[in-house]
Amino acid sequence: MNRRDFLQTGTAGLALAGAGSQVAGADDTKPKRVGLIGCGWYGKADLLRLIQVSPVEVVSLCDVDKQMLAGAVDIVAERQKSHKKPRTFHDYRQMLAEKDLDIVLIATPDHWHALPMIEAVKSGVDVYVQKPISVDIAEGQAMLAAARKYNRVVQVGTQRRSTPHLIEARDRFIREGKLGKIAHAEICCYYHMRNRSNPPDTAPPENLDYEMWTGPAPMRPYSPICHPRSWRSFTEYSNGIVGDMCIHMLDMVRWMLGLGWPKRVSSSGGILVDKAAKANISDTQGATFDFGDLSVVWEHRTWGASADPKYPWGATIYGDKGTLKLDVNGYDFIPMDGGKPVHVNVKMELEEYPEDKTEKDLERHVAPAIRGHMKNFLEAIEKRSRPVADIEEGFISTASCIMANMACGLGRTLAWDPAKSRFIGDDEANALMTRPYRAPWVHPAQG
Numbered sequence: 001m002n003r004r005d006f007l008q009t010g011t012a013g014l015a016l017a018g019a020g021s022q023v024a025g026a027d028d029t030k031p032k033r034v035g036l037i038g039c040g041w042y043g044k045a046d047l048l049r050l051i052q053v054s055p056v057e058v059v060s061l062c063d064v065d066k067q068m069l070a071g072a073v074d075i076v077a078e079r080q081k082s083h084k085k086p087r088t089f090h091d092y093r094q095m096l097a098e099k100d101l102d103i104v105l106i107a108t109p110d111h112w113h114a115l116p117m118i119e120a121v122k123s124g125v126d127v128y129v130q131k132p133i134s135v136d137i138a139e140g141q142a143m144l145a146a147a148r149k150y151n152r153v154v155q156v157g158t159q160r161r162s163t164p165h166l167i168e169a170r171d172r173f174i175r176e177g178k179l180g181k182i183a184h185a186e187i188c189c190y191y192h193m194r195n196r197s198n199p200p201d202t203a204p205p206e207n208l209d210y211e212m213w214t215g216p217a218p219m220r221p222y223s224p225i226c227h228p229r230s231w232r233s234f235t236e237y238s239n240g241i242v243g244d245m246c247i248h249m250l251d252m253v254r255w256m257l258g259l260g261w262p263k264r265v266s267s268s269g270g271i272l273v274d275k276a277a278k279a280n281i282s283d284t285q286g287a288t289f290d291f292g293d294l295s296v297v298w299e300h301r302t303w304g305a306s307a308d309p310k311y312p313w314g315a316t317i318y319g320d321k322g323t324l325k326l327d328v329n330g331y332d333f334i335p336m337d338g339g340k341p342v343h344v345n346v347k348m349e350l351e352e353y354p355e356d357k358t359e360k361d362l363e364r365h366v367a368p369a370i371r372g373h374m375k376n377f378l379e380a381i382e383k384r385s386r387p388v389a390d391i392e393e394g395f396i397s398t399a400s401c402i403m404a405n406m407a408c409g410l411g412r413t414l415a416w417d418p419a420k421s422r423f424i425g426d427d428e429a430n431a432l433m434t435r436p437y438r439a440p441w442v443h444p445a446q447g
Contacts, residue, residue: 032102032381035060035125037092037116039072040228041361042130043107046157047072049370050105050128051080052353054378060101062089067207068228079355090209092116096123103381106130107157109231110238111217114139118444121152126381128374130157131251132243132398133391138434140395140402141421142444147391155377155387156394160252160328162372165346169324169331170256173342178333179319182257185296187249189241189313190306195225195233198278216441225278233279240281241300242267242401249315250289251389251397252326253296256317261418262289262296262400267408273303287404298404328365406432 034056036047040063050056058076063069069088077085089095096104096119104120106113106129117129127147133156134140147154160166173179201221204210210222217236225233232238253259269285283303289296299307306312314327325332330345349368350356356367373389380387406429407414415424423429437443 031055031057032378033100034058034103034105035062035086035095035101036072036105036107037062037095037120038106038108038112038130039063039065039068040107042157043105044072044075045359045362045367046105046107046128046130046370046374047076048079048355048359049367050103050374051076052355053371053374055081056103057082057084058086059084060089060095060098061086062092062095064090064209064212065207065227091212093119096120096125099123101125103128109213110243111135111236112215114143114444115216115441117143117154118146121146121150121154124150124152126153126377128155128157128377129391129394131394132239132247132401133394134398135237135239135243135402136433136435137399137402138443138445140398144391144395146444151384153377153380153384153387154391154394155373155380156389156391157373158248158251158389158394158397159366159369159373160248161255161388161393162376163328163346163366163369164372165330165344166252166256166326166369168344169326169333173322173324173333174256174317178322178335179317179324180321180336182317182319183294185253185257185294185315185317187246187253187296187298187315188307188311189245189249189300190302190304191245191313192302193241193245194274194277194281194283194302195230195279196274196277197225198276199224214438216437216443218438223278233277233281235280238281239402239405240285241302242282242285242287242298242404243398245300245313246287246298246404247397247401249313250296250298250400251393253315253317254397255388255393257294259291259294259296261396261416262291262403264288264290264413264415265400265403265407266290266413267404268411269408282408285404285408287407289400289404328363328369 036043039061058080061072073085077083104125104127106116110132113129114134117127120127133143201223204222220236232244267287269282272284274283284301287298311325311327317324322335333342346365348364356364376388403414414429417424434445
């Protein structure tokens with residue numbers, strides 16, 4: 001998909017027209033046939049939540065790590081109703097070529113989101129893709145265009161939109177007008193999550209196909225930091241903490257307040273404290289997303305204390321009648337008129353879903369949100385409608401965070417024209433919308 005294709009097919013509000021059954025000749029009364037690309041931590045978390053809320057049949061798993069793949073096979077066979085072991089694939093293209101899937105979940109590292117998602121919708125399946133959807137803006141444009149061209153339902157893993165207590169807070173306080181005039185929000189993350197180590201580079205482990213793992217990203221010497229899970233410490237594979245954590249809170253604020261594209265994005269920061277680590281993402285960064293009559297301001301530090309220890313990763317929405325603090329663990333409403341504050345904690349649903357109590361590495365407080373997100377995804381598939389975190393919303397939030405990193409690197413504020421899908425009066429920034437792919441992989445904006 002090139003930019004012209006995007007502008008022709010990516011228009012907001014188009015109905016999903018002409019979309020039939022996902023698999024030719026499929027019987028809608030049978031369980032949806034599911035495949036997972038990327039069988040690591042969050043891939044399993046997403047897939048097992050889907051199994052909890054729907055009688056799906058997981059038939060295919062794909063990963064470039066043989067050990068990770070084998071572990072996923074065992075847990076899926078244990079947890080799904082049929083107890084059948086899924087088929088395994090090393091290459092997502094081979095899995096999709098079977099043409100026997102209804103749904104594909106994509107939970108690879110960020111640099112591997114675009115190509116599998118586009119290939120999946122071409123193959124006729126509906127897709128749940130983790131956030132951020134892309135590592136550059138042009139990838140996101142191509143993903144949105146492909147979803148619209150092939151009439152597929154695509155849900156993005158920005159599950160704050162499906163978090164029960166956050167839906168309650170939006171409905172109870174924002175929609176009821178109890179905050180009054182809202183003109184400012186602050187979002188932040190103060191987790192010490194940037195990898196601080198500096199181990200020597202080594203040969204990749206035998207269970208990992210490092211060439212395929214790297215894929216279209218720049219090839220760098222293998223570091224044990226990268227796999228599994230700490231790959232976000234490197235700009236080659238991700239957009240750092242802005243792309244990982246800011247996107248959740250920015251997307252949540254956009255959803256709650258009905259915001260679209262920011263008009264301008266500015267950012268500053270860098271590696272200011274932890275200079276000895278191998279990681280090359282910022283340890284300190286602030287960004288301002290200017291929506292005209294409302295600004296959203298981000299800050300992260302991977303060192304020092306949190307500005308509010310109760311909300312180390314969260315959002316504060318300010319109105320002239322009250323303040324609303326929100327995160328994955330609960331919310332607080334503080335009225336300005338001296339009225340009684342309101343506090344609500346997350347409900348973790350451990351009794352309803354007892355397997356959550358023992359599942360390895362599961363964020364138990366987030367599991368209800370993932371289940372809600374999967375239910376919304378399935379409902380959109382049934383109705384052939386837009387899900388709550390439709391690919392277009394995921395693209396806006398992803399691209400906005402990418403713009404923050406671009407503004408930080410360029411040292412200037414960027415102005416965005418959503419109608420033309422370009423930066424205004426900034427050829428240098430426009431050239432950075434598409435980052436180079438490593439051969440033989442071809443960028444979807446250039447294919």
